[in-house]
């Protein structure tokens with residue numbers, strides 16, 4: 046296994062539980078990538094993929110606003126051009142109709158598996174308090190209700206709320222709200238605690254987690270060989286779950302994946318009581334998650350921004366300030382101070398993860414490209430990876446194959 050993020054660690058636990066001998070190779074430490082400071086949402090309600098009709102129109106509008114939640118570099122490199130071209134191709138109603146049922150099913154299964162993990166006594170802040178999408182703009186709100194219909198067709202419960210009911214439910218909301226939708230099925234967790242708990246559990250199940258081990262890959266015929274600075278080996282099965290870096294690693298063995306980084310930020314403010322359930326400040330695309338510190342004290346996490354094609358994890362103050370400003374527009378909450386973090390989401394142009402075996406190589410399995418949903422999809426992904434490792438061909442994987450991009 047390469048990568049000790051949420052996806053790699055879930056896969057390690059599931060494979061070790063199935064009786065396989067597992068070694069996780071991680072170049073830094075568990076949670077060094079996107080899985081640490083994210084919003085921690087596990088949300089069947091967020092099953093409309095990023096690639097959907099209207100995404101490009103909205104994206105172009107955002108590009109003209111320096112405080113918008115989206116940033117795309119003005120000078121696009123070739124790979125990003127081709128990614129955007131494919132993204133445009135996938136932004137159709139037909140693609141949404143294919144993707145929504147699958148994403149709802151996988152996120153529901155993940156929520157079940159998180160519930161089972163928590164029931165075993167692992168502490169990672171798992172709660173099923175629902176989530177609420179809030180709106181300032183009546184037109185955005187009305188548009189969102191079409192999405193809600195799609196979700197309802199898949200059995201996702203949704204309660205529309207007018208402004209007074211929403212404010213009664215969540216007193217932190219300011220006046221001026223256009224409306225809100227509450228999704229009772231959604232859950233959330235503390236991602237840093239999750240990664241720590243999974244790494245510990247993997248070891249308890251007999252897996253080795255080897256930090257500080259950077260991996261490179263080499264193809265020898267139809268087999269992949271793993272190379273580290275001190276040794277090389279040809280494993281019976283190699284699972285690449287290295288987040289956005291998977292694409293770079295796999296290029297070395299001739300597997301081309303259109304996975305690009307979408308950098309996002311979070312600000313975690315200690316001692317500040319958050320909302321009673323996670324809130325999406327929809328026009329600003331800021332997620333607000335109530336969390337608890339190690340001593341049980343309240344903390345709140347504000348997460349947002351999508352900087353497409355940006356590979357560094359350095360926070361940019363303009364983006365951080367835009368998140369703080371947005372929070373002030375929706376909530377009576379002091380968003381100053383706090384710990385700032387940035388991570389790279391591994392994004393595919395169709396908004397679906399990549400899970401499966403590339404055709405040309407026999408001992409390779411890929412589990413990456415989870416974009417904005419890596420925490421939500423990690424447990425279900427691990428189950429699919431375990432099925433593939435046993436030689437099965439689960440139906441879900443048909444839309445997720447690495448070779449689907451041509």
Ligand SMILES: Cc1cc2nc3c(=O)[nH]c(=O)nc-3n(C[C@H](O)[C@H](O)[C@H](O)COP(=O)(O)OP(=O)(O)OC[C@H]3O[C@@H](n4cnc5c(N)ncnc54)[C@H](O)[C@@H]3O)c2cc1C
Nearest residue numbers: 048050052072078079080083086260288309418419420421
């Ligand atoms: C601001 C923000 C908010 C988010 N909110 C949510 C949310 O609420 N819900 C949700 O579901 N998702 C959310 N996400 C997305 C989620 O964080 C990611 O999809 C998920 O963490 C990806 O997990 P991963 O295990 O695939 O990758 P990562 O966590 O990035 O892990 C990859 C690991 O591979 C290691 N690695 C890379 N290359 C090598 C190599 N050559 N050798 C060895 N090791 C290597 C890295 O060091 C890293 O530890 C958010 C992301 C951001 C940035």
